[in-house]
Amino acid sequence: MLQRNKIDAKAQCDRPIVVLGATGTVGGAVLDALSRCGVEIRAVARRVPGAAGREATTVGWLVADLAVPSSLDRALAGAGALFLLTPLEEAMPERVAAVAARARAAGIDRVVRLSAYGAGTAQTLLGRVHREAEQAVLAAGLEMVALRPNGFMQNYVTQLGHGIRAHGLITSPQGSGAVSLVDARDVAAVAAACLTGAPAPVDDLTGPVALDEAAVAACISRVSGRAVRYQPTSMAAAARALADIGLPAWLRAVILDLYALSADGGAARVTAAVEAVLGRPPARFEDFARHARAHWMAPAGSA
Numbered sequence: 398m399l400q401r402n403k404i405d406a407k408a409q410c411d412r413p414i415v416v417l418g419a420t421g422t423v424g425g426a427v428l429d430a431l432s433r434c435g436v437e438i439r440a441v442a443r444r445v446p447g448a449a450g451r452e453a454t455t456v457g458w459l460v461a462d463l464a465v466p467s468s469l470d471r472a473l474a475g476a477g478a479l480f481l482l483t484p485l486e487e488a489m490p491e492r493v494a495a496v497a498a499r500a501r502a503a504g505i506d507r508v509v510r511l512s513a514y515g516a517g518t519a520q521t522l523l524g525r526v527h528r529e530a531e532q533a534v535l536a537a538g539l540e541m542v543a544l545r546p547n548g549f550m551q552n553y554v555t556q557l558g559h560g561i562r563a564h565g566l567i568t569s570p571q572g573s574g575a576v577s578l579v580d581a582r583d584v585a586a587v588a589a590a591c592l593t594g595a596p597a598p599v600d601d602l603t604g605p606v607a608l609d610e611a612a613v614a615a616c617i618s619r620v621s622g623r624a625v626r627y628q629p630t631s632m633a634a635a636a637r638a639l640a641d642i643g644l645p646a647w648l649r650a651v652i653l654d655l656y657a658l659s660a661d662g663g664a665a666r667v668t669a670a671v672e673a674v675l676g677r678p679p680a681r682f683e684d685f686a687r688h689a690r691a692h693w694m695a696p697a698g699s700a
């Protein structure tokens with residue numbers, strides 16, 4: 398499949414591909430995946446990495462801020478495709494509408510948008526905001542592939558990593574609800590395939606099985622060699638913890654809504670969408686854990 402991507406990319410990507418959110422979890426992995434295809438890439442973020450993070454010669458870095466849509470024009474000019482990632486915030490649909498308008502004006506003809514699990518049914522706050530953002534891309538008259546991944550395995554490093562490193566604990570109100578976690582690198586590989594011509598996935602992107610928090614903790618313990626356990630907490634305690642770290646009310650509501658969905662088993666659906674695009678099964682949590690184990694072994698505060 399990688400070889401097929403290479404051929405597709407050469408045949409179809411005669412113009413550069415723009416990657417928004419290029420320093421983040423998914424965007425960084427999209428750069429990696431596209432770099433292997435040999436296409437010209439324009440990587441965009443508010444701060445570009447230092448020389449050590451810029452090995453790939455096919456990647457040109459550009460600074461832009463979604464809050465100032467005209468700052469994207471230099472990146473979009475003459476490009477053929479756009480990986481459209483925006484941070485999770487209440488203003489996401491307006492942000493996306495502004496980017497889409499500029500992409501349309503620049504002559505972009507392929508948009509791959511990072512959306513989220515549940516945007517199809519829009520039953521959660523997260524699904525609704527992503528659904529509105531998807532509609533904003535279509536309303537701008539652009540052709541769009543929407544990628545709708547479930548929770549990233551990487552959240553156990555980025556969001557929950559501190560609790561694991563400092564206390565050996567995963568704390569949440571998710572209880573025994575399982576989630577079909579997906580490796581963000583698989584999401585990125587699907588994005589790269591779609592940016593270079595592969596057909597859109599027909600379903601949400603998930604990992605191969607649904608795991609509850611206790612199973613995730615057991616896997617991290619097994620792979621890292623350090624004891625990690627799941628400590629259930631109440632919704633009220635989770636709400637207080639989110640307020641204590643200063644998250645805005647809307648984002649707190651989104652996260653609590655997701656906890657409720659997951660606790661009820663509503664995020665456990667497993668799909669074949671990753672394999673249908675990549676021609677191989679999605680990564681297992683255990684595979685991800687082996688890759689990430691150093692993050693959990695590092696002293697608290699070091700990552």
Ligand SMILES: NC(=O)c1ccc[n+]([C@@H]2O[C@H](COP(=O)([O-])OP(=O)(O)OC[C@H]3O[C@@H](n4cnc5c(N)ncnc54)[C@H](OP(=O)(O)O)[C@@H]3O)[C@@H](O)[C@H]2O)c1
Nearest residue numbers: 418419420421422423442443444462463483485513548549
């Ligand atoms: N985490 C999950 O489990 C999950 C699951 C499904 C969908 N999603 C969706 O995935 C998206 C987040 O992706 P991610 O986790 O890869 O993000 P991330 O790691 O938080 O990275 C965000 C990226 O966006 C850039 N950025 C932030 N604000 C910007 C601005 N104003 N202008 C330009 N660039 C900006 C950041 O770089 P700078 O800060 O340098 O600008 C960074 O490159 C959200 O839409 C979320 O809803 C997440």
